[in-house]
Amino acid sequence: MKKIEKRFFTVYQYKEEEDWINEMAAHGWNLVKNGINRYEFESGKAGEYIYRIELLDKNAGSKESQQYINFLEETGIKKIGECNNWIYLRKNASEGSFEPNNPTMYELTHRLRVQKAFSEIRNVLMVILAIGSLIALVMNIIEYSSPFYDFCMGFFEGVTFAISIFLAISIPMFRTFSKNVESAVRELSLHE
Amino acid sequence: MEQKQENIALTEAVYYILLTLQTPLHGYGIMQETERMSRGRLRLSAGTLYGAISSMLEKGWIEASAAEGDSESRKKEYVITYTGVQILNREYSRLKELVENGKQTLDK
Numbered sequence: 001m002k003k004i005e006k007r008f009f010t011v012y013q014y015k016e017e018e019d020w021i022n023e024m025a026a027h028g029w030n031l032v033k034n035g036i037n038r039y040e041f042e043s044g045k046a047g048e049y050i051y052r053i054e055l056l057d058k059n060a061g062s063k064e065s066q067q068y069i070n071f072l073e074e075t076g077i078k079k080i081g082e083c084n085n086w087i088y089l090r091k092n093a094s095e096g097s098f099e100p101n102n103p104t105m106y107e108l109t110h111r112l113r114v115q116k117a118f119s120e121i122r123n124v125l126m127v128i129l130a131i132g133s134l135i136a137l138v139m140n141i142i143e144y145s146s147p148f149y150d151f152c153m154g155f156f157e158g159v160t161f162a163i164s165i166f167l168a169i170s171i172p173m174f175r176t177f178s179k180n181v182e183s184a185v186r187e188l189s190l191h192e
Numbered sequence: 193m194e195q196k197q198e199n200i201a202l203t204e205a206v207y208y209i210l211l212t213l214q215t216p217l218h219g220y221g222i223m224q225e226t227e228r229m230s231r232g233r234l235r236l237s238a239g240t241l242y243g244a245i246s247s248m249l250e251k252g253w254i255e256a257s258a259a260e261g262d263s264e265s266r267k268k269e270y271v272i273t274y275t276g277v278q279i280l281n282r283e284y285s286r287l288k289e290l291v292e293n294g295k296q297t298l299d300k
Contacts, residue, residue, distance in 0.1 A: 054239070068242055071219055071238065071242050072238050072239075072242070074218065074219050074220055074267060075219055075220050075223060075238040075241075076220075077238055096235055098237060098239075099237060100237045100239055100240050101204070101205050101234070101235075101236060101237055101240040102203065102205070102240065106239065106240075109243075192203050192204060
């Protein structure tokens with residue numbers, strides 16, 4: 001029997017997403033396919049599998065990621081889905097958990113990867129902002145007016161304004177990222 | 193920098209991986225052997241193992257040994273190198289020192 005659920009998790013809610021998938025598995029609904037917000041479950045034995053979502057450094061289809069996925073498969077872990085750089089893994093619960101040997105290091109690596117992904121988006125936005133403001137500025141200086149010209153000017157002003165607001169809002173998020181990373185580093189000075 | 197890095201303690205996973213690779217083993221073999229040696233205490237997770245293997249290959253502590261059959265076969269085997277043996281011996285001396293000092297202080 002199959003069941004399709006629609007849910008949306010943001011990138012930073014990967015833990016909640018993983019917990020939800022594992023809870024479904026504990027109730028006998030095993031994830032077999034996933035899209036951005038679409039999850040396909042198949043009924044099976046409750047608690048047969050455990051799931052894990054991992055963020056990779058590169059796109060799941062890349063050669064490096066493929067090597068890693070092959071390695072995991074040799075050890076009895078199956079990849080059941082992917083979404084950009086994220087892979088969805090599952091293994092038989094009888095073969096032990098996914099728990100990494102060094103949880104702090106694992107968390108740190110994960111946080112740094114999430115942070116890197118966000119920083120890349122921010123960099124692209126900043127470049128667009130710089131170019132957009134420059135165009136808007138030049139258009140303002142040139143004394144010319146036509147409906148199309150005015151529309152373009154408004155468009156560039158609008159885009160740069162929206163990006164500025166977005167960047168300002170993202171400041172606290174980046175602060176949280178750094179704080180999380182710092183606390184993980186402190187923890188590492190105590191434990192391996 | 194490189195020299196300094198190599199004087200720092202190895203992680204427990206790395207220490208065991210180097211120990212098990214005195215003979216060529218593939219990933220799953222390393223996991224089983226580590227678990228056996230530590231009497232079930234240390235179960236290496238696949239992610240930890242993969243990360244450690246990649247870093248050690250890069251540093252030249254271990255190498256992928258030519259597996260029997262076609263070289264493109266997915267199951268790669270790994271084996272310790274001469275540098276790896278040196279690193280392992282240095283760590284072994286360091287651990288002995290730790291245990292020795294612990295003994296002197298705690299077993300009084």
